[in-house]
Each structure stands twice: as structure tokens, then as C-alpha cells.
Amino acid sequence: MDWLIFAALAVALIALAAVAQRKGWIDLSDKNKSSGGGASPMVIGDEVFNPSRYEAAIELDRQTVLPAPAPVPGDGDKGVYQGNVRIELPRDS
Structure with missing residues (x-):
């Protein structure tokens, strides 16, 4: 029992x-999708025995995802501050 x-x-x-x-x-999602199945024990080893390398790899992954481009001088505010937001999509020809 x-x-x-x-x-x-x-x-x-x-x-x-x-x-x-x-x-x-x-x-619990797999963050290490680029590597093969044999690399996962190495990632666990890095996380335990070499945490600075593991954290550097996480930071590198974080920095490779780029946000939207910042506005450049001369673009103007394009009406955003008045509450007007226009999203233009490319037209299919």
C-alpha cells in the first residue's frame, strides 16, 4: 500500500x-534546438561545472534575437504621438 x-x-x-x-x-521547453541529441549531456555539464560559459551562451542567444529597428533621425513621429498608427504591408502583385 x-x-x-x-x-x-x-x-x-x-x-x-x-x-x-x-x-x-x-x-520546460527545449532552448537548445540547434544542437543534436548528443549535445544535451554536454550542456548539462556546462551548466553544472562551467556556469559562466553556460550563462554566456544564454546571453549570446538572447542578443541574437533583434528587436524592431529603432527610428532614425529625420523620420519624424509619423503621427504616433497623436494616436495614429498605420501599418503598411507589402502588396501581393
Whole structure:
């Protein structure tokens, strides 16, 4: 009967993790999609034994995603400060 308690506890933890993932409290998605399956033990090793390299790799990934380009001088405000925002999409010919 003791194993039933442990099984129920395991099911409850898995359900809690699923709810936390869906709500956005935790992130269990694979951030290392570019590497093959054999590289994941190396990433774990870097995270544990060389955390500065692991954090540098995360920061490099963060910096490769670029935000929208900043406005350049001479563009003007284009009516944004009056509440007018116009998004122009390229037309299909």
C-alpha cells in the first residue's frame, strides 16, 4: 500500500508541473534546438561545472534575437504621438 502513496505523489507532481507549464510559471521547453541529441549531456555539464560559459551562451542567444529597428533621425513621429498608427504591408502583385 505504501507504493500507492508514492505513485499518487508522483502523479500529483506531474500534474502540478503540467499546470505550471501551461500557466507560464515554469518553462520546460527545449532552448537548445540547434544542437543534436548528443549535445544535451554536454550542456548539462556546462551548466553544472562551467556556469559562466553556460550563462554566456544564454546571453549570446538572447542578443541574437533583434528587436524592431529603432527610428532614425529625420523620420519624424509619423503621427504616433497623436494616436495614429498605420501599418503598411507589402502588396501581393
